[in-house]
Amino acid sequence: MKSLILKYATPLTATFFLVSLISGVSLFIHAGPGAMHGIHEWLSMVLVAPIMFHVLRNWRAFSSYFKHVPMVVAFGIASAATGLFFIPATVPTGSKDGPPQFALASVVLENSVASVAPILGKTPDTLVAELNAAGFPATPEARLSDLPAKSQKTDRDLLRALLP
Structure with a gap:
């Protein structure tokens, strides 16, 4: 079983990442079938398992990234970008700029x-x-x-x- 997981960890990660990427872009530009939201949400959750197996399979190389500045900078940028979404909207009530x-x-x-x-x-x-x-x-x-x-x-x- 372990060899099967290790054999398919990277291909499954790449495949489900592409599904998540395509469905996410479709949602962002409001294109595609109505099922796109479910596809993105559920198959992105399925993506978690292959990512875990991929990280496990490549742990030594993966952990070495944390010893270098670019990974710290990347985490800082990603954290700051994520934090922006938690800042309350400043759109006045009734404004046409909000939903x-x-x-x-x-x-x-x-x-x-x-x-x-x-x-x-x-x-x-x-x-x-x-x-x-x-x-x-x-x-x-x-x-x-x-x-x-x-x-x-x-x-x-x-x-x-x-x-x-």
């Missing part, structure tokens, strides 16, 4: 219960009753964005309550 679904939700929440009800296919009174049942102190004139704070809930809770 469109968030911008739409922000616009909807700035309106009154009565003005949003027809969009949801409901009467204002029906929507008020549903929101009150969900724990939001709603009136037809109430602005939706004010309701979460009054009920000690989140905007996310409110959006869920608005859904059918």
Whole structure:
């Protein structure tokens, strides 16, 4: 079994890396079939095992990289690039620069219960009753964005309550 793993560690790593690369680029440019997200996510997880076997097979050469400056610099660059994704976005609420679904939700929440009800296919009174049942102190004139704070809930809770 060990010789089989060592024999296929590098070819499997290279093959699954190519799948991950192609599916990742397809996702980035919004091309390819709808299955691309699942392909990328799951087969990238499958890639972990061949990488572990590849590192095990090449451990001595791999560990020697850590004795040189370029590997430390590469880790520093990768860590800094990764860290950038954890910095909160500075896009203002409702801005057209963020994800469109968030911008739409922000616009909807700035309106009154009565003005949003027809969009949801409901009467204002029906929507008020549903929101009150969900724990939001709603009136037809109430602005939706004010309701979460009054009920000690989140905007996310409110959006869920608005859904059918």
